Amino acid sequence: GESVGLHLPTLSVQEGDNSIINCAYSNSASDYFIWYKQESGKGPQFIIDIRSNMDKRQGQRVTVLLNKTVKHLSLQIAATQPGDSAVYFCAERRGGSYIPTFGRGTSLIVHP
Amino acid sequence: GAVVSQHPSRVICKSGTSVKIECRSLDFQATTMFWYRQFPKKSLMLMATSNEGSKATYEQGVEKDKFLINHASLTLSTLTVTSAHPEDSSFYICSASTVDGYTFGSGTRLTVV
Numbered sequence: 001g002e003s004v005g006l007h008l009p010t011l012s013v014q015e016g017d018n019s020i021i022n023c024a025y026s027n028s029a030s031d032y033f034i035w036y037k038q039e040s041g042k043g044p045q046f047i048i049d050i051r052s053n054m055d056k057r058q059g060q061r062v063t064v065l066l067n068k069t070v071k072h073l074s075l076q077i078a079a080t081q082p083g084d085s086a087v088y089f090c091a092e093r094r095g096g097s098y099i100p101t102f103g104r105g106t107s108l109i110v111h112p
Numbered sequence: 113g114a115v116v117s118q119h120p121s122r123v124i125c126k127s128g129t130s131v132k133i134e135c136r137s138l139d140f141q142a143t144t145m146f147w148y149r150q151f152p153k154k155s156l157m158l159m160a161t162s163n164e165g166s167k168a169t170y171e172q173g174v175e176k177d178k179f180l181i182n183h184a185s186l187t188l189s190t191l192t193v194t195s196a197h198p199e200d201s202s203f204y205i206c207s208a209s210t211v212d213g214y215t216f217g218s219g220t221r222l223t224v225v
Binding site for chain 1: 154207213215216
């Protein structure tokens with residue numbers, strides 16, 4: 001069935017490097033995408049979102065890119081810090097629905 | 113921003129007993145809340161959608177008689193795990209729909225012994 005999935009289950013980077021976390025989605029009807037950060041034993045925290053009428057959105061140290069042609073979403077974290085170590089989930093919301101669907105998650109490990 | 117408070121954060125219960133988890137929206141009214149279950153190193157699995165004043169909508173495969181959801185007010189939704197078994201041990205997370213998207217509670221680690 002249609003789903004949201006992630007390419008890499010684990011990503012290890014050095015402190016100060018830029019990180020890129022990828023997400024693929026298969027439902028062309030999805031119109032809203034969200035990235036969440038989840039630290040161990042805690043609930044997900046909103047990082048950034050993007051609507052399907054945009055292809056790029058920037059926040060503080062984070063950028064989300066949306067490529068609707070290949071149904072691909074990415075989260076870029078600049079100057080990654082040890083505090084960025086967590087699991088990152090992408091979520092999609094399909095047009096006409098108010099329920100988000102979560103991808104598998106990528107564990108980001110930042111080495112000092 | 114919108115804050116969702118979830119309690120308890122951890123609970124250990126004996127097999128056969130029931131456990132109630134509360135999810136409160138602190139500074140906004142949550143017409144819709146979502147309950148998720150998360151296994152270690154896995155994604156969030158939607159269990160049910162809770163709507164204030166009406167019955168919850170359960171996802172396929174989720175036993176409504178085992179996971180009782182009540183959303184009696186615009187600021188409180190509860191999930192009760194009835195007759196808990198060790199296989200119900202998991203991390204349960206609630207979420208509320210807001211004008212800015214979705215806000216999550218801090219989760220409840222349930223251990224059934």
